[in-house]
Amino acid sequence: MIPGKHRPGSPLAQQQIADLLGRGLALHQAGNLPQARETYRFALSLDPRQPDALHLLGVSFLTEHPGEAEQLIRQAIAASPRNPLYLANLGVALRNQHKFDDALAMFDKALRRKSDYWEAHFHRALTLLAMGRTEEALTALGRAIAHNPDHVGALKYRADILSDLDRFDAALADYDRVIKIMPGHAAALNNRGIVLLRLLRAEAALADFDAAIALEPRSPEIANSRGSALRAVGRLDDALAEFDRAAALKPDFVDAIVNRGSVLQDLARYDEALAAYAQAQRINPDHALAHWNDATLRLLTGDYARGFAEAEWQRKVPALGIVTPNFAQPLWLGESSLEGKTILVHADLGFGDTIHFARYIPMLAARGARVIARVQAALRKLIGTMEGVSLCIDKSAPLPEFDLHCPLSSLPLAFGTTLESIPAAVPYLTAPELPETWRERFGNDERMKIGLVWSGNATHSNDRNRSIRAELLAPLLARNAVFVGLQTEVRPHDRAALGERDNLILAGPSFADFSDTAAVVAALDLVITVDTSAAHLAGALGRPVWLLLPHVPDWRWLLDREDSPWYPTARLFRQDAGRDWSTVIARVDHALIEEFPTTS
Structure with missing residues (x-):
């Protein structure tokens, strides 16, 4: 017998394998994957079917080579088919290969073996999230947290999802728990600050960003968040400096460059703002907010030709919350005849915008169109009395038949509006009799x-x-x-x-x-x-x-x-x-x- 090597299955061999796996796991947890794998393979040379060695070697490949991880963990399961840890990590390997349905089946199998297995609930949630099944992911995260109330990862994931869903109170509660468990969690402080900023609690948000930046002073993302809070509280020069710092830390950070342009616009430094928006568009030609901000500034300075064309990007800016209906009928932007056609014009912005752009409705009728106006309920009676409106409905009413459609805010573009051609005749609304x-x-x-x-x-x-x-x-x-x-x-x-x-x-x-x-x-x-x-x-x-x-x-x-x-x-x-x-x-x-x- 070779010294140091024992017969597979013997107590001495089992002890040697256990020692090797312990050493390999320590290397693994320290991030030294090459030596960890070498140690696991040495253990397998002593017993090629040893399930823990097969499983740990597979886990070491989960991120880089999930297909190889899958094969090794399946071998571990063949040797020990009821181990929920193996089943759950096979689910992770499958998820990392985008085999989402198979991954879910494996997490469910693990949970049948161990219903309080919080890690399986957690990874099941991540899989559901990758599939776009957000509400089910929240339920799975809730189960993971119920079995491990202090798990920071599950709490933060849930908080981030709730924030994206605009469920701000629930998101704040989870961020608060994360920060209580781990006061130095910079990402949670940053994300809680973003929620507070969206709730218009700018001073409280700034306090979170200050704490986060103290923990990670070279984070461009946190610097960008802090700049947004400084802008919200009116400290424009400080905000500009913070956006400059974010862009210096990450020169291709388009969001920071666009935000820098916004502050320059606030400061009435319009040429510099336009230059910032142009820089952002060079880096990312499809950055919607860069185009929209550029549009508002061009419109402000009277460049209506470019401004109204660029303004169409507003529908792709999530923060503006514009819901664009998915109509089967084609969009009309002035390119075709309206004679004998029915066109639906629909309110897409606020009350003031609806009133402002309604002036174009008589012009549509003058081109031979039958005009249906779809507006906010509070404006339906008033807009319904306008010249050229054949039918006025609110947004909750069933849609009648129509041939074409156009958002109200796109009508200036459709009519090629310039400063000289603004339809300014008033009144174009008629008030009812005074009660x-x-x-x-x-x-x-x-x-x-x-x-x-x-x-x-x-x-x-x-x-x-x-x-x-x-x-x-x-x-x-x-x-x-x-x-x-x-x-x-x-x-x-x-x-x-x-x-x-x-x-x-x-x-x-x-x-x-x-x-x-x-x-x-x-x-x-x-x-x-x-x-x-x-x-x-x-x-x-x-x-x-x-x-x-x-x-x-x-x-x-x-x-x-x-x-x-x-x-x-x-x-x-x-x-x-x-x-x-x-x-x-x-x-x-x-x-x-x-x-x-x-x-x-």
């Missing part, structure tokens, strides 16, 4: 009646820039006029700041839809509003509207002008580089006294 209750209320007061909107949707991504705190309105509310609050939501701190005023009527909360709002707006002498749907409604009704704009406004208001080519009755009051709303209110107050002396 008797409002007629009596307005008729008994001879003072000037002014509609007022100082804030929009609190969840709007640009709310921090476009909304005004109610206390800043004090100079206006001191004027000799009746002010009618048109916004449907009044935030608690604004309600407290406004207090009880005999010249302020908060009408908006009583409006059922935009027809109600339109009836009141049509009876007003003037509307003063921030950039919300009320501005578009007043403009479309042909009513005088004074629009209060941030320093870098939405694209349709262009730059450095006090009028709007879209709404002839609009007057624009812009923030200067100081971004101070109080100076804007002061100019509005002065204009009010100057143009309407009775308000002084």
Whole structure:
């Protein structure tokens, strides 16, 4: 007998194999796969059918050579067919070869042997996730966590999935558990910060990103996240520096380059912003957000030809949440005759956008089309009265037959709109008759009646820039006029700041839809509003509207002008580089006294 080598199956041989497997496993766990494999093979030279040696050698190939791993683990199972560990790792080998159904069958077999085998539940979840069966993957992760409540990997996977599904509260709960178990988990801190940022809790998000960057200071992804939070809290110069750092750490990091362009645009450094978007597109020509940001900036500067063409990329930007219906009928973008055709135009953005782009509907009818408008329920009655609308339905209604379709926001492109060809005739919306209750209320007061909107949707991504705190309105509310609050939501701190005023009527909360709002707006002498749907409604009704704009406004208001080519009755009051709303209110107050002396 060769010294050190024993007869297979003998106690000495079994001990030698056990020692070899222990040594190999230590090498394996230390990441030294070549020596681990050599050790496993030496064990197999002592007993070629030794199942643990076959299994461990197979596991060492799971990532690099899953096919070889499958063959070795199958040999281990042949020798020991009821071992759930072998079955589960065979499932991993099959999954790594995209044999998903076979992998699931193997995990299920392992779980029949050991129902509380959390690793099998975990890997089953990853397989379901790879198959796109997200809800089943969440259930499997839940079972893994139930059997191992402190498993960081399962908790983080579940949190990431919940975040992607916009189930933010549940995602935050799992991230909190991960960070409690492992306070130094930089990825969990980063991802929790991203959820907080999406919930508009920017300061809390920034704290997470600060903690994450302290743990991994050279992570370009965390630097990019931190830059987004800095931008959200208005620290634009710091945000720019952070995006620059992210791009320096990873020169082809397109997201950071696009975000850098966004901050440059916020800073009104428009040429540099365009250069950043162009750089991003050179690296990734299909980066939708780079195209969309480029589009908004070109539209803002009046380059409508390129801007409206680039704007079609918005439908591929997940963050915008635009749902593009999958119609069988062809998309119409102006290339074919509409004579005798039925075209469906459908709202694809917000209320203000629907009102803004509805101006094109009569032009479709003028080309011989029968126009069906599919809009938000709150706008259905109002848009349904427009010239050229044959039928108006809301988004929940069954679709009638039609030949062609076009999103409302694509109509400027379809009609080749330029600054000189904007269809600006107003009114193109007609308000219903003012209800008797409002007629009596307005008729008994001879003072000037002014509609007022100082804030929009609190969840709007640009709310921090476009909304005004109610206390800043004090100079206006001191004027000799009746002010009618048109916004449907009044935030608690604004309600407290406004207090009880005999010249302020908060009408908006009583409006059922935009027809109600339109009836009141049509009876007003003037509307003063921030950039919300009320501005578009007043403009479309042909009513005088004074629009209060941030320093870098939405694209349709262009730059450095006090009028709007879209709404002839609009007057624009812009923030200067100081971004101070109080100076804007002061100019509005002065204009009010100057143009309407009775308000002084």
